[in-house]
Amino acid sequence: MNILIKNGTILPMNVADDMPKYFKGNLGIEGNKISFVSAEQSDVDNFRAKHHENCKIIDASGCIVMPGLINTHTHIAMTLLRGISDDVPLMEWLNDHIWPIEAHMGYNEILIGAKLGALEMLKGGTTTFVDMYPYEEAVAEASEEAGIRAIVSPCAMDFRMPHFEEDWRAVQKRFSNSKLVSMMIGVHAIYTCSPDNMKHAMELSEQLSTGIHIHHSETQDEEKTVRERYNANPTEHLVNVGLIKRPTLAAHCVYMSDNDIKTFAENNVSVAYNPQSNMKLASGIAPIAKMLDSGVNVSIGTDGASSNNDLDMWDEMRTASLLQKVNSMNPCVLTAYQVLQMATVNGAKAIGREGELGILQEGALADVILVNFEKPHLYPHTNLISELVYSCHASDVETVIVDGNIVVENRKCTTMDETKVCTDAQNTIDRLLNQ
Ligand SMILES: [Zn+2]
Incomplete structure (x- = not known):
């Protein structure tokens, strides 16, 4: 699948020490790789022209877009x-x-x-x-x-x-x-x-x-x-x-x-x-x-x-x-x-995967998460790095992409039946503890 993530705040984790750590921008995914990370509208236009209808668009307004x-x-x-x-x-x-x-x-x-x-x-x-x-x-x-x-x-x-x-x-x-x-x-x-x-x-x-x-x-x-x-x-x-x-x-x-x-x-x-x-x-x-x-x-x-x-x-x-x-x-x-x-x-x-994972850059594997910043405990927005580490919760993660596949969308897992996973676990531990 091709995915265009638009209007997000991008935290690529690869900038030089003296550079700003995040910027308003967009990210494109082709198959299982990141094809561009950029603040330029022209990159978005090129990506859309290349993929026409064959492209899922995610509006990342109000979200930090960062490596998984x-x-x-x-x-x-x-x-x-x-x-x-x-x-x-x-x-x-x-x-x-x-x-x-x-x-x-x-x-x-x-x-x-x-x-x-x-x-x-x-x-x-x-x-x-x-x-x-x-x-x-x-x-x-x-x-x-x-x-x-x-x-x-x-x-x-x-x-x-x-x-x-x-x-x-x-x-x-x-x-x-x-x-x-x-x-x-x-x-x-x-x-x-x-x-x-x-x-x-x-x-x-x-x-x-x-x-x-x-x-x-x-x-x-x-x-x-x-x-x-x-x-x-x-x-x-x-x-x-x-x-x-x-x-x-x-x-x-x-x-x-x-x-x-x-x-x-x-x-x-x-x-x-x-x-x-x-x-x-x-x-x-x-x-x-x-x-x-x-x-x-x-x-x-x-x-x-x-x-x-x-x-x-x-x-x-x-x-x-x-x-x-x-x-x-x-x-x-x-x-x-x-x-x-x-x-x-x-x-x-x-794990010997430097440059491939843990980073948002062209050619890296598309393991990307969107963290929703429109939450009271994350306001006001003054320093997003500080807010991510000192204020954020797992429940603020909205969308998760692994290897180019959307596996969590709007906080729901797309690959597994969440209720069944929890029920199976409950039944199993009940049986183990009662034997
Ligand atoms: Zn251990």
Whole structure:
């Protein structure tokens, strides 16, 4: 489909530091790519002349037109487990609450949870996410149906390695030609994956020419366990095993020394910062301001909905900034625009899709969202960047386009029956909790 988005306020996320960040303008989409982004009426006229009737026109008056958000660390099927266990520490949360119920979750339960997660994300303007979970084949299936871009990470873990093999093969077989689904290799964490299994995952990521997605240095307990087991801290262990030489996306990274940060910068490791999950599980505060100063690419993730408890990237962006400010007692760190970069361009870089995603420019993939600014909590309009990060909600997202397809229009999902997705999730969790 060809789409002309007219009269919007365009926030392309690719302007030089000293230039205005947004302008009144228009955007054209041909097929699954952006064909122009411009303030010139002549570009609109040319686009209309070229496509005549074969063109959907969206009036974006009163809306910000910006790249879809990129959530670089989540477990979307865990939306099914939202609220089942709160207010306990990470290891107790995993051992006593999450893992026992996950043991009863197979392909279908994960498919149902993933559909709910995909629906929530699309309606909030997230167009790409990086996932890690068992049965990533089901997450991939849900994503194709929803029309959201997914990077699924079948996950190496000592106690489920046979399943890992099966899962990545299934994803590879079924989705290798997908326009929306691609794969990273997951390594759950150092404390759940032996060096031998890690090396196996690394070899596989090399064969498949893809990156590694890992939980890293999330808690003090993890740091202690890794030190006792390997006589090294988690980052030193990644270096010793050699994993750091693969393109790596490391989630959390709460306990990072200055040396660890230097190692990440030197090895181009990207970080997924998950402030709300780290706060809720009282894991700690990642030294993000230091990482950014050292040149580490930092993106934003929500983590799973059962440790957050939502997949709302607007809320996450706001928390990302506020937490770093109070932690450093410095209101200047993590500016609103920096946070927007983390949720768009930095996210794209973290998944090796720089220039293709997280940006509005000619030739980029058409993942575009319209945010309605005609709302009381967004008035008066003085600084739209500030309003996006500090005042906006997921429910302000009006229209969502992924890969050139309109998947949310006037706040309604066009690809899935929203009522059925919610009802299926309710029935499934009721059954899991009552067995
Ligand atoms: Zn996680």
